Amino acid sequence: MNVRKQKPIIGISIGDINGIGVEVTLKALSDNRVYQSFTPVIYGHGKVITFYRKLMSLEDFNFTQIRTLDEIQHRKVNVINVMEESPEVIPGIETIEASKMALEALKAAVADLRDGKIQALVTAPLNKSNINSEDFHFIGHTEFITESVGAKDSLMMMVDDQFRVAMVTGHLPLAKVPESITKDKIIKKSTIFLKSLEEDFGINKPKIAVLGLNPHAGEDGLLGEEEEKIIKPAIKELKDQNKYIFGPYPADGFFGMMHQQKFDGVLAMYHDQGLIPFKSIAFSSGVNFTAGLPVIRTSPDHGTAYNIAGKNLADEGSMRAALLLASDIFQLHEGEEAAG
Secondary structure: OOHHHOOOEEEEEOOOOOOOHHHHHHHHHOOOOHHHHOEEEEEEOHHHHHHHHHHOOOOOOOOEEEOOHHHOOOOOOEEEEOOOOOOOOOOOOOOHHHHHHHHHHHHHHHHHHHOOOOOEEEEOOOOHHHHOOOOOOOOOHHHHHHHHOOOOOOEEEEEEOOEEEEEOOOOOOHHHHHHHOOHHHHHHHHHHHHHHHHHOOOOOOOEEEEEOOOHHHHOOOOOOOHHHHHHHHHHHHHHHOOOEEEEEEOHHHHHHOOHHHHOOEEEEOOHHHHHHHHHHHHOOOOEEEEEOOOOOEEEEOOOOOHHHOOOOOOOOHHHHHHHHHHHHHHHHHHHHHHHO
């Protein structure tokens, strides 16, 4: 089967079936525009999809059950069972059974992504603490996929139409952030960021702003030395390579004055420094994109939201945006290959 002659096949790992992931997936795939861009395949279980279709009264939502991607049907929603029996769906309740399905779905989808059987992967939210066990240490989707595809490094990037922010450190306790900020890491993450803005988003000569670690960006060493000893030297080295990189900026004033609009991307030092302003501005439309991988992976920018699961209240905007961004990046890569 020559998938290049068809629209890209985008896999969707089902995530936690007791959260809002299935709901936002079905709502997003109920939009007929998606079939103009890609063919979706959900890694999960047909019984789960049927449960939510009935719960949300989506009588017009149809899907095709397939065993392997060789049976895929374009212009339709395809579903692959990743377990023989589906766990019981209990919206809003955290269960070990649901975590097992989430992990099996992720493993199956990543294997097909790694083997080139699907062209991109969108991961629905799961419960990290529920997946972790004595036998399996799971930090997050980004780290799991990075390791699974054999990449040396990656970059967590949050994307909206007019705002892109990436983090030097990701899922890391705040107390460990300062010791993890090094000149080499800033240079590596900045390089991945700039390359992704060029290759994945088609931006010529992208400009990025770098935030400081400390209040007031250290205030010339008065409130911390990381800016003077680590961040500024990293920026200088990149500027010497003719990269368009600026900073470090105090995070509060930077976002308070909406300076992110002046740059193609913002590099934050840690998770909440970047994600709090991003989600405040783009919670229903933002997308989590993993840059620096040899594959395409996106996800909605929210979690399982157990508190509204099963109530037909979840906004599918972020999931739809994640699906369309994955398709857009694939199409851009294809165009660049054809031009090359």
